[in-house]
Amino acid sequence: MQVCVLGAGVVGLTTAYYLARDGHDVTVLEGRGGAALEASFANGGQLSYSYVAPLADPAVLPHLPAWLLQRDSALRFVPRLDVQQWRWCVSFLLACRTHRARRTAVELLALGALSRDALHALVHDEALDFDYVRNGKLVVYRNPVEFERARRRMEPLVAAGVEQHALDAAACVALEPALADAQPLLAGGIHTPSEEAGDCHRFGVALADVLQRRYRVTIRYATPVSELVAPNGSVIAARTPRGDVRADAFVVALGNGSVPLLGALGVRLPIYPLTGYSLTITAPPPRAPRVSVTDLHRKVVYAPLGGRLRVAGMVEIAGMDPGQRVARLALLARHAQEMFPAAGDYLAARTWCGHRPATPDSKPLLGATPYRNLWLNTGHGALGFTLACGSARAVAEAIAGRTPPVDLAAYSLRR
Numbered sequence: 208m209q210v211c212v213l214g215a216g217v218v219g220l221t222t223a224y225y226l227a228r229d230g231h232d233v234t235v236l237e238g239r240g241g242a243a244l245e246a247s248f249a250n251g252g253q254l255s256y257s258y259v260a261p262l263a264d265p266a267v268l269p270h271l272p273a274w275l276l277q278r279d280s281a282l283r284f285v286p287r288l289d290v291q292q293w294r295w296c297v298s299f300l301l302a303c304r305t306h307r308a309r310r311t312a313v314e315l316l317a318l319g320a321l322s323r324d325a326l327h328a329l330v331h332d333e334a335l336d337f338d339y340v341r342n343g344k345l346v347v348y349r350n351p352v353e354f355e356r357a358r359r360r361m362e363p364l365v366a367a368g369v370e371q372h373a374l375d376a377a378a379c380v381a382l383e384p385a386l387a388d389a390q391p392l393l394a395g396g397i398h399t400p401s402e403e404a405g406d407c408h409r410f411g412v413a414l415a416d417v418l419q420r421r422y423r424v425t426i427r428y429a430t431p432v433s434e435l436v437a438p439n440g441s442v443i444a445a446r447t448p449r450g451d452v453r454a455d456a457f458v459v460a461l462g463n464g465s466v467p468l469l470g471a472l473g474v475r476l477p478i479y480p481l482t483g484y485s486l487t488i489t490a491p492p493p494r495a496p497r498v499s500v501t502d503l504h505r506k507v508v509y510a511p512l513g514g515r516l517r518v519a520g521m522v523e524i525a526g527m528d529p530g531q532r533v534a535r536l537a538l539l540a541r542h543a544q545e546m547f548p549a550a551g552d553y554l555a556a557r558t559w560c561g562h563r564p565a566t567p568d569s570k571p572l573l574g575a576t577p578y579r580n581l582w583l584n585t586g587h588g589a590l591g592f593t594l595a596c597g598s599a600r601a602v603a604e605a606i607a608g609r610t611p612p613v614d615l616a617a618y619s620l621r622r
């Protein structure tokens with residue numbers, strides 16, 4: 208079958224990979240001049256399969272006033288005259304109900320486990336070079352009450368076989384000596400040795416290369432799709448400035464770009480851009496962390512990527528507005544300075560601002576649409592790198608008419 212994948216971010220490229228391995232003739236269409244240049248470019252680098260809990264959780268409700276009022280809150284809501292923003296926020300609040308949040312966490316854990324197995328197989332089969340490390344993750348807590356709560360939440364996971372350890376502040380520093388300066392701030396941490404990290408952009412570039420060389424996938428860069436031509440309940444072509452591209456099936460993996468394209472077909476996707484920022488220190492001195500560290504209080508992640516240190520964080524519900532960029536990046540640098548003061552020159556870091564294509568309940572949209580041959584693999588929010596391989600494998604299985612390894616009903620448009 209001829210399959211056209213729309214988007215060459217981490218989600219589109221992994222989709223193309225599993226489709227090509229299934230023997231399909233695959234074409235990828237991408238508006239930008241290269242692979243993984245949008246949300247997949249300089250993200251936090253975490254492959255964090257055990258930390259996939261949704262943002263929408265009853266525990267966030269008491270923090271809502273701070274989101275609205277405090278300019279330096281890690282999560283910020285900037286109200287706009289935008290129906291989509293308000294609709295997304297209402298759905299987010301509904302997703303915070305306890306039973307929904309719990310069910311979502313279980314579903315995302317299953318997709319995370321599938322993604323980890325799929326990524327391991329991909330790395331084994333294709334030997335991609337993307338600064339991939341299995342270095343474990345340490346989530347540090349400043350507040351003793353929150354740490355104790357996390358320790359209690361960990362117990363059923365440990366009983367179910369997940370390897371996690373609760374560490375006091377001294378043990379956190381013993382594990383990650385770069386935390387020594389921050390020790391007085393820490394109540395403790397939860398260490399998950401099996402977590403991984405890598406450079407998402409380098410992963411995308413390396414995978415695009417393998418797709419073209421080994422699997423004969425055609426990738427057309429600088430080819431924005433302006434419209435899907437769908438006269439009778441199925442799509443016949445993707446319209447681009449270079450002409451129409453016809454195929455038997457189409458997969459939408461356009462991240463935030465999925466919304467206007469499908470909106471024009473009458474398919475409303477509940478995706479809203481959640482802005483985040485990152486700093487990349489290119490030559491950190493030896494006192495940079497080697498373990499991935501998450502500072503839960505600040506919602507900042509630190510990932511060692513080859514010889515570099517990636518610092519990422521902040522969530523803004525503010526549309527694509529670039530207005531806060533300078534102030535937010537400065538705030539991120541201050542947070543990093545506080546946690547790892549000797550890890551490098553934060554003022555000389557490379558800066559980036561990206562937009563997570565997020566659904567209100569943090570679950571991606573996977574599978575069928577009202578159009579017979581149009582499929583979704585989009586809306587991965589803060590977890591796109593982590594969940595890309597599992598999502599792509601599941602969608603490829605559904606397109607082949609096989610039963611996917613996770614139940615796609617949980618990720619459908621009408622869930």
Ligand SMILES: Cc1cc2nc3c(=O)[nH]c(=O)nc-3n(C[C@H](O)[C@H](O)[C@H](O)COP(=O)(O)OP(=O)(O)OC[C@H]3O[C@@H](n4cnc5c(N)ncnc54)[C@H](O)[C@@H]3O)c2cc1C
Nearest residue numbers: 214216218238246247251253432462464483561591592593
């Ligand atoms: C600050 C930050 C930190 C993050 N940290 C992590 C992390 O640590 N771990 C993790 O798992 N995830 C993380 N994420 C989330 C992750 O980066 C995203 O979920 C993921 O990159 C989404 O991938 P995608 O392929 O769906 O979207 P994108 O990477 O945005 O790809 C979509 C592609 O479609 C193209 N496109 C759009 N419209 C059109 C069109 N009309 N025609 C043609 N092409 C089009 C775009 O150019 C783009 O290349 C983070 C995100 C941010 C912003």
